[in-house]
Amino acid sequence: MSTTPSPKLRPGVPPADRRTTSVAARATDLSKIYGQGETQVVALDRVTVEFRQAEFTAIMGPSGSGKSTLMHCVAGLDTFSSGSVRIGDTELGSLKDKQLTKLRRDKIGFIFQAFNLLPTLTALENITLPMDIAGRKPDKQWLDNVIQMVGLRDRLGHRPSQLSGGQQQRVAVARALASRPEIIFGDEPTGNLDSRSGAEVLGFLRNSVRELGQTVVMVTHDPVAASYADRVVFLADGRIVDEMYRPTAEGVLDFMKQFDAKGRTS
Numbered sequence: 001m002s003t004t005p006s007p008k009l010r011p012g013v014p015p016a017d018r019r020t021t022s023v024a025a026r027a028t029d030l031s032k033i034y035g036q037g038e039t040q041v042v043a044l045d046r047v048t049v050e051f052r053q054a055e056f057t058a059i060m061g062p063s064g065s066g067k068s069t070l071m072h073c074v075a076g077l078d079t080f081s082s083g084s085v086r087i088g089d090t091e092l093g094s095l096k097d098k099q100l101t102k103l104r105r106d107k108i109g110f111i112f113q114a115f116n117l118l119p120t121l122t123a124l125e126n127i128t129l130p131m132d133i134a135g136r137k138p139d140k141q142w143l144d145n146v147i148q149m150v151g152l153r154d155r156l157g158h159r160p161s162q163l164s165g166g167q168q169q170r171v172a173v174a175r176a177l178a179s180r181p182e183i184i185f186g187d188e189p190t191g192n193l194d195s196r197s198g199a200e201v202l203g204f205l206r207n208s209v210r211e212l213g214q215t216v217v218m219v220t221h222d223p224v225a226a227s228y229a230d231r232v233v234f235l236a237d238g239r240i241v242d243e244m245y246r247p248t249a250e251g252v253l254d255f256m257k258q259f260d261a262k263g264r265t266s
């Protein structure tokens with residue numbers, strides 16, 4: 001056993017090895033404005049943020065702070081007003097619609113709160129659907145690892161209606177992981193689950209980062225869910241106001257109280 005004392009872990013300080021990993025996605029000076037004139041809403045106000053490979057990031061902030069907008073813009077699901085977004089080496093602003101669709105299909109995995117499973121397909125068919133649409137054969141060994149990790153082996157022939165909510169969400173997680181995307185985005189992926197099923201899904205996401213080197217970005221309102229992440233990015237009024245490394249649920253809760261209080265006094 002090592003006798004070296006572990007370095008003191010401080011939430012605001014990135015781990016030393018973080019600098020050596022490459023960037024999976026980056027937004028630079030990203031703004032998104034909805035509407036015009038009096039009804040104009042600045043949903044994102046010059047946001048610069050990067051998501052590193054094999055890192056699990058949670059995005060938190062009050063309702064309406066721009067979390068979903070940020071995720072949708074970075075994932076190529078929505079257009080932005082100014083700034084730039086890169087997935088790996090690809091600048092999204094330079095892509096035509098068809099190229100963007102292909103990039104989303106090939107490089108990005110999605111997990112939504114409503115699982116978006118097709119009711120007529122089995123669990124296995126749902127998991128491989130994005131690859132089937134793309135005409136790609138799944139890597140059998142990889143698929144096997146993913147199915148093992150989410151514990152669905154004995155449910156592969158079931159249709160979504162024959163699965164519990166937690167199992168359906170695990171199918172959605174497996175579907176996102178199956179094609180080994182460069183990055184997985186989840187918008188409150190455990191929002192509809194009870195705390196036990198939610199903890200399972202979060203555990204799988206964390207394992208996929210630790211064991212499989214997956215990159216995951218997840219929007220959540222829940223400090224406990226955020227504590228599964230390596231890092232939390234806090235948004236308020238369309239801006240990034242802070243970030244925290246190695247979050248604990250208590251630390252996140254404390255932090256949110258503090259910036260709630262700031263919001264009231266400013």
Ligand SMILES: Nc1ncnc2c1ncn2[C@@H]1O[C@H](COP(=O)(O)OP(=O)(O)OP(=O)(O)O)[C@@H](O)[C@H]1O
Pocket residue numbers: 034035041042043061062063064065066067068069070
């Ligand atoms: N299609 C739209 N048209 C006009 N305004 C919009 C539209 N979509 C979002 N907004 C506004 O942009 C802001 C950010 O919305 P967003 O959905 O990103 O918030 P959020 O942080 O995800 O909130 P929640 O936690 O409630 O999901 C909000 O003020 C919202 O009202």
Ligand SMILES: [Mg+2]
Pocket residue numbers: 067068069
């Ligand atoms: Mg949202």
